[in-house]
Amino acid sequence: MIEELLPGGIMSSEAFDDSRPCALFPAEAALINGAVEKRRREFATARWCARDALIRLGYPLVPVVPGAKGAPVWPSGAVGSITHCAGYRAAAVARSCDITTLGIDAEPNKPLPAGILEVIAVEEELRWVTDFLRRDPSVRWDRLLFSAKESVYKAWFPLAPLRQPRLDFTQASITCDPAGGGLLARALVEGPQLRDGSELREFSGRWLVRRGLLMTAIAVAAST
Numbered sequence: 001m002i003e004e005l006l007p008g009g010i011m012s013s014e015a016f017d018d019s020r021p022c023a024l025f026p027a028e029a030a031l032i033n034g035a036v037e038k039r040r041r042e043f044a045t046a047r048w049c050a051r052d053a054l055i056r057l058g059y060p061l062v063p064v065v066p067g068a069k070g071a072p073v074w075p076s077g078a079v080g081s082i083t084h085c086a087g088y089r090a091a092a093v094a095r096s097c098d099i100t101t102l103g104i105d106a107e108p109n110k111p112l113p114a115g116i117l118e119v120i121a122v123e124e125e126l127r128w129v130t131d132f133l134r135r136d137p138s139v140r141w142d143r144l145l146f147s148a149k150e151s152v153y154k155a156w157f158p159l160a161p162l163r164q165p166r167l168d169f170t171q172a173s174i175t176c177d178p179a180g181g182g183l184l185a186r187a188l189v190e191g192p193q194l195r196d197g198s199e200l201r202e203f204s205g206r207w208l209v210r211r212g213l214l215m216t217a218i219a220v221a222a223s224t
């Protein structure tokens with residue numbers, strides 16, 4: 001499913017359960033020794049997905065360990081993103097010459113817990129979420145907004161400008177195309193600087209809802 005959201009040049013892999021046996025590298029295993037079973041399983045299956053996607057990109061089997069603030073460390077020349085939620089795990093990777101950064105996120109297509117929307121949404125987002133929920137309650141637009149913000153954060157983090165190392169929920173505003181599956185995120189603070197010196201303020205992506213899951217992806221092409 002996730003591949004439907006990703007432009008060319010990105011390899012992805014997904015799993016709907018933890019049945020794939022994934023041998024962990026010692027550096028990976030050390031990180032989850034003592035973690036609860038659920039975390040061990042999602043971590044291992046996400047590594048299976050990451051390796052599967054990396055192999056298809058031409059990389060050998062390598063450990064994928066969290067680095068600064070939990071962001072996965074990809075092999076040299078690769079960028080990527082990982083997500084997991086109940087019943088779903090996925091990884092997406094690309095060569096940095098093709099894709100500058102990317103972020104993926106999956107969530108259950110269920111309402112956000114009470115009070116969360118008001119914390120994560122800016123005014124214009126509250127307006128469209130309320131409107132879309134009224135028109136089509138089969139999609140949990142509040143959760144979709146949350147997921148889009150998580151994808152933006154994951155794409156933002158590896159490029160984060162020194163003055164803006166993390167992006168808070170209300171520091172980006174998302175708009176969403178309810179019919180076409182597109183989304184656009186606009187940073188409300190200084191954006192990362194790209195190699196050509198331009199500032200990255202807008203992130204485009206896609207979303208979909210299927211099988212009780214809702215997912216979003218953001219990708220910034222290297223030519224942007």
Ligand SMILES: CC(C)(COP(=O)(O)OP(=O)(O)OC[C@H]1O[C@@H](n2cnc3c(N)ncnc32)[C@H](O)[C@@H]1OP(=O)(O)O)[C@@H](O)C(=O)NCCC(=O)NCCS
Pocket residue numbers: 042043046065066068069070071072081082083084085104105106149150152153154155157158167168169170171172
């Ligand atoms: C880090 C965060 C984005 C993870 O999202 P999540 O929905 O909780 O969990 P997911 O399962 O989808 O993603 C987990 C994966 O994200 C990746 N991740 C963690 N921290 C990350 C970071 N700083 N940057 C990029 N990716 C990160 C990891 O690969 C992790 O999987 P792993 O621990 O198995 O390696 C989230 O916990 C968070 O801190 N959000 C607050 C910041 C935010 O979203 N701001 C909104 C900006 S508009």
